[in-house]
Amino acid sequence: MDSAEVVRSMNTLLTRPHLLLIAIVGVIVPRRLRADWREEWETELRYREELLAEWDRLGWRTRCELLRRSSGAFWDALWLQRQRLEDDVVQDFRFGVRMLVKSPAFTLVAVLTLALGIGANTAIFSVVNALLLRPLDGVSDPSRLVQLGRQYANRTSLSDSSHPDFVDYRAGNTTMSGLAAMSPTAFHVSARGMTERLEGELVTGDYFTVLGVTPIQGRLIAPDDDRDDGSNLVCVISSRLWHRRFDGDTRIVGSTVTLDARPFTVIGVASEPFAGIKIGTPRDIWVPLTTLRLTNPSGAHFGQRRASWLEMFGRLKPGITLAQARTEFSLIAARLERTYPDTNAHAGVRLEPGLGRDVDFTSELRRFTYIPFAAVGIVLLIACVNVAGLLLARASTRHREIATRLALGAGRTRVVRQLLTESLTLALVGGVAGLVVGAWLTMWLRSLLPERFLFLSFDVDFGLDWRVLGFTVAISTVTGVLFGIAPARRTSRPDLSGVMKGPPVSGHRRGALRAALVVSEVALSVILLVAAGLCVKTLQNAEGIDFGYQAARVLTARIDLRKQGYERDRGRIFQQQLLDRLSATPGVDSAALAITLPLNDGRWEDAVRRQGDPTRFQTFQNIVSPEYFRVMGVSLLMGRGFSTRDDEQTPQVAILNQTLARMMWPNENPLGKRVTFARQSLEIIGIARDAKGRNLLEAPGPMLYRSLLQQYQPATVLHLRTALPPEQFGETVRREVSNLDKDLPVYALTPLQEHVTASLTPQRLLAHLTTAFGLLALLLAGIGLYGLLAYTVTERTAEIGVRMALGAHRGDVVRLFVAGGMKLALAGVGLGVVAAAAVMPLIKSVLFGVSPLDPLTLVTASVVLVSAALIACYIPARRAADAEPKIALRYE
Amino acid sequence: MGKGFLTFATTLILSAVSNGYSYGFDIVDITGMPSGTVYPALRRLEDAGFLVSKWESERAAHAKNRPRRKYYELTRSGRDALVAAMKRYRLLDQASVKWIRPKSSEA
Numbered sequence: 001m002d003s004a005e006v007v008r009s010m011n012t013l014l015t016r017p018h019l020l021l022i023a024i025v026g027v028i029v030p031r032r033l034r035a036d037w038r039e040e041w042e043t044e045l046r047y048r049e050e051l052l053a054e055w056d057r058l059g060w061r062t063r064c065e066l067l068r069r070s071s072g073a074f075w076d077a078l079w080l081q082r083q084r085l086e087d088d089v090v091q092d093f094r095f096g097v098r099m100l101v102k103s104p105a106f107t108l109v110a111v112l113t114l115a116l117g118i119g120a121n122t123a124i125f126s127v128v129n130a131l132l133l134r135p136l137d138g139v140s141d142p143s144r145l146v147q148l149g150r151q152y153a154n155r156t157s158l159s160d161s162s163h164p165d166f167v168d169y170r171a172g173n174t175t176m177s178g179l180a181a182m183s184p185t186a187f188h189v190s191a192r193g194m195t196e197r198l199e200g201e202l203v204t205g206d207y208f209t210v211l212g213v214t215p216i217q218g219r220l221i222a223p224d225d226d227r228d229d230g231s232n233l234v235c236v237i238s239s240r241l242w243h244r245r246f247d248g249d250t251r252i253v254g255s256t257v258t259l260d261a262r263p264f265t266v267i268g269v270a271s272e273p274f275a276g277i278k279i280g281t282p283r284d285i286w287v288p289l290t291t292l293r294l295t296n297p298s299g300a301h302f303g304q305r306r307a308s309w310l311e312m313f314g315r316l317k318p319g320i321t322l323a324q325a326r327t328e329f330s331l332i333a334a335r336l337e338r339t340y341p342d343t344n345a346h347a348g349v350r351l352e353p354g355l356g357r358d359v360d361f362t363s364e365l366r367r368f369t370y371i372p373f374a375a376v377g378i379v380l381l382i383a384c385v386n387v388a389g390l391l392l393a394r395a396s397t398r399h400r401e402i403a404t405r406l407a408l409g410a411g412r413t414r415v416v417r418q419l420l421t422e423s424l425t426l427a428l429v430g431g432v433a434g435l436v437v438g439a440w441l442t443m444w445l446r447s448l449l450p451e452r453f454l455f456l457s458f459d460v461d462f463g464l465d466w467r468v469l470g471f472t473v474a475i476s477t478v479t480g481v482l483f484g485i486a487p488a489r490r491t492s493r494p495d496l497s498g499v500m501k502g503p504p505v506s507g508h509r510r511g512a513l514r515a516a517l518v519v520s521e522v523a524l525s526v527i528l529l530v531a532a533g534l535c536v537k538t539l540q541n542a543e544g545i546d547f548g549y550q551a552a553r554v555l556t557a558r559i560d561l562r563k564q565g566y567e568r569d570r571g572r573i574f575q576q577q578l579l580d581r582l583s584a585t586p587g588v589d590s591a592a593l594a595i596t597l598p599l600n601d602g603r604w605e606d607a608v609r610r611q612g613d614p615t616r617f618q619t620f621q622n623i624v625s626p627e628y629f630r631v632m633g634v635s636l637l638m639g640r641g642f643s644t645r646d647d648e649q650t651p652q653v654a655i656l657n658q659t660l661a662r663m664m665w666p667n668e669n670p671l672g673k674r675v676t677f678a679r680q681s682l683e684i685i686g687i688a689r690d691a692k693g694r695n696l697l698e699a700p701g702p703m704l705y706r707s708l709l710q711q712y713q714p715a716t717v718l719h720l721r722t723a724l725p726p727e728q729f730g731e732t733v734r735r736e737v738s739n740l741d742k743d744l745p746v747y748a749l750t751p752l753q754e755h756v757t758a759s760l761t762p763q764r765l766l767a768h769l770t771t772a773f774g775l776l777a778l779l780l781a782g783i784g785l786y787g788l789l790a791y792t793v794t795e796r797t798a799e800i801g802v803r804m805a806l807g808a809h810r811g812d813v814v815r816l817f818v819a820g821g822m823k824l825a826l827a828g829v830g831l832g833v834v835a836a837a838a839v840m841p842l843i844k845s846v847l848f849g850v851s852p853l854d855p856l857t858l859v860t861a862s863v864v865l866v867s868a869a870l871i872a873c874y875i876p877a878r879r880a881a882d883a884e885p886k887i888a889l890r891y892e
Numbered sequence: 893m894g895k896g897f898l899t900f901a902t903t904l905i906l907s908a909v910s911n912g913y914s915y916g917f918d919i920v921d922i923t924g925m926p927s928g929t930v931y932p933a934l935r936r937l938e939d940a941g942f943l944v945s946k947w948e949s950e951r952a953a954h955a956k957n958r959p960r961r962k963y964y965e966l967t968r969s970g971r972d973a974l975v976a977a978m979k980r981y982r983l984l985d986q987a988s989v990k991w992i993r994p995k996s997s998e999a
């Protein structure tokens with residue numbers, strides 16, 4: 001084509017855009033059909049155009065019409081894509097599968113390696129998916145649901161809203177099809193002669209409508225049910241509860257159940273699997289929010305704008321984006337701030353997509369997931385490096401085949417594509433096996449998790465879903481390209497004449513690439529092993545912390561008298577009788593009540609002042625019965641503990657922990673001094689040793705203890721110190737409570753040690769994960785080293801024969817190969833130690849009591865790797881030395 | 893494509909071919925369907941063995957002073973399938989879809 005012709009045809013294309021379109025679309029038509037396809041379309045369009053010209057009607061309108069017609073070519077071309085399947089790809093695939101089947105040993109090792117790497121990633125992703133990605137169950141279109149809350153300018157967390165705010169937002173809103181609010185609560189549910197404590201929700205009238213939940217029996221709570229006077233005592237129960245407690249009896253609708261000692265009428269059953277709006281915390285009972293006015297007037301803050309107690313959520317209208325809703329709600333928030341500066345100053349509004357998870361906690365968790373992902377990423381990288389090494393080794397045996405293809409005129413791209421198809425096939429088979437490994441690893445991970453940890457419940461579905469499958473397919477594909485591309489490029493560039501002539505001359509450069517791969521995987525394993533060492537040390541240090549109390553042999557349980565309708569005097573008598581009975585039980589050392597576990601400190605926070613001094617000190621508080629310090633093993637450093645004489649008739653007293661005492665009276669003896677706390681004057685009678693709160697790795701916080709006998713609390717935690725393992729006393733507690741009140745539920749019956757263990761979940765998880773994946777990396781690196789040496793031995797059999805024929809001893813041969821392998825291993829270890837030293841400071845925030853550059857850990861990791869490398873080198877070296885010189889020589 | 897089942901649109905296209913509307917745009921014109929529907933349908937019918945396509949000879953095209961065309965023709969099984977489908981889509985049969993043009997000499 002000369003230049004004039006080019007210009008001419010360019011001109012044609014520009015004046016006839018329909019032909020240009022055909023030319024463009026033609027590119028995606030399979031090559032085999034392309035010429036034919038283009039001719040057919042062009043012919044028709046040209047002929048049509050000529051006709052139009054003949055009729056003098058070739059205006060812009062008819063040109064557009066032609067263009068519109070030609071656009072059908074696109075759909076035509078798309079349909080023809082099917083034909084491709086019969087073309088190269090399928091051929092390549094078939095050939096690839098044949099090649100894999102032909103060398104089963106290679107395939108098996110490669111697939112297993114990949115399965116481990118991909119499986120580890122799938123497992124971590126499954127956990128992340130279960131904890132962070134899966135949407136709320138049982139509601140319609142969860143992606144349109146939005147959580148709302150107050151956002152104070154000086155805080156990072158999302159706060160609850162007040163009822164008046166909710167009403168104003170609901171009235172002013174135009175971007176959501178509905179706005180609802182709820183407050184989680186527990187109920188003592190009595191029905192059919194049994195009382196148990198169940199989680200439930202107090203909900204506004206449009207709660208179910210906004211969620212899109214349907215009833216399977218009766219009806220759900222509607223706006224009419226949420227009457228202002230709170231007189232409408234109705235409830236909806238979950239399908240789960242209906243089957244468990246009521247055997248799926250259809251007469252449930254209209255029947256009465258007792259909630260917190262009041263009769264409620266069941267109006268309906270919500271359909272499976274809906275269980276409230278908190279993933280991992282299934283809830284079984286829903287009652288109208290306004291009933292709180294009747295059941296718990298002190299907790300019903302309907303008119304108060306200051307009280308934040310409602311969780312709000314809404315559903316975006318179709319076509320409305322989250323950003324639009326955010327804009328609208330900020331405007332409403334700004335208006336509220338202007339109208340009610342007292343209560344709403346600095347209280348903005350925050351909208352977060354999705355429902356079912358605590359937004360602050362999930363963002364925290366998201367930050368934590370990068371370490372496990374980095375660990376499994378390294379494992380996968382090592383697996384890739386290993387398989388790439390195997391492919392390179394195999395490439396030498398396929399040299400002749402590839403050279404023949406190239407000599408016969410196959411393009412290099414074509415050969416690379418063939419080899420890549422093979423590695424992708426391998427990766428996908430590895431991916432399928434990886435799913436199995438992943439499912440198994442997920443089960444293992446799950447067994448490491450406690451039932452719940454702080455606000456996070458692990459009682460969630462960890463199973464496979466399309467997200468996990470998609471993830472696995474995606475990483476398998478990436479893996480396939482990753483380990484396939486280097487060998488494919490290398491293999492497709494052989495020295496044609498040389499290869500065709502005879503057996504491959506030992507490819508020095510290929511050997512260098514393989515050696516580099518082995519060095520890098522050894523280095524990567526060192527990094528993981530160092531991380532494992534540091535995390536294990538962190539866990540050991542954390543477990544060895546002195547909490548300030550003795551957690552072993554303490555059983556805890558919760559009892560809530562208010563929900564059972566106990567008033568104060570009856571409650572006091574019950575509490576005293578229970579403690580007396582339990583203390584008298586054989587095997588029980590002592591028994592006490594407190595309002596909170598030591599690990600739950602955050603919920604009871606208030607300000608304390610020195611009497612006559614306005615300076616406020618923020619402190620945690622616990623209200624405890626006299627034996628508490630003995631049960632917990634918290635020693636009193638000064639003064640005395642609470643006694644049975646510190647009751648309502650005697651002056652109010654308090655005990656401070658060391659930290660609070662130091663804060664309030666840095667240089668004085670606080671005994672006998674007075675403080676003002678919760679508008680009461682208290683005398684300090686003792687100083688208790690510091691005890692750790694929720695975060696065991698942080699310094700203990702300030703704590704103020706008060707006597708339960710002076711400050712009655714109906715909801716308490718029972719603490720029991722036992723002489724035998726505490727698990728054995730669960731029945732005793734239930735029996736003694738039931739002897740006093742057969743309808744009173746005992747819940748959260750757990751040894752204190754389990755709470756402590758649960759609070760170290762992140763550390764334990766990291767220690768286990770990094771160790772498991774570090775060992776996996778070690779194994780894979782060992783296999784890589786072994787593979788390389790075994791291959792070298794085969795390649796150099798002839799040379800060994802010559803050496804031995806010339807008088808070399810077996811020991812010389814072994815030394816030769818071991819030295820060769822160890823050179824690589826040592827290079828890898830050196831590189832790995834340097835890299836680890838560079839990377840480990842990044843995980844400093846999760847370490848406790850150990851430096852990220854801990855020399856002992858670095859040395860241990862190196863020694864472990866060097867020993868593993870020695871074994872990996874010795875086996876093939878030994879085999880080389882065992883060769884008979886005669887046979888070895890014949891190898892040539 | 894299952895040999896036993898033809899959609900209404902496909903049947904209409906097949907029927908157009910049997911009436912002598914034998915190349916792509918001709919069929920597009922007479923059926924009023926978009927080219928993006930007609931062409932893939934022709935490919936499917938050809939794959940199913942209901943149609944065969946052939947290029948007209950250079951000479952014939954030259955004589956009419958236009959680029960050569962690809963013509964489609966019904967096969968025997970295509971004819972059978974059309975008869976069967978016409979029974980199902982009685983509208984096609986009854987509603988007197990009288991194809992305007994008699995079988996052209998070009999076909």
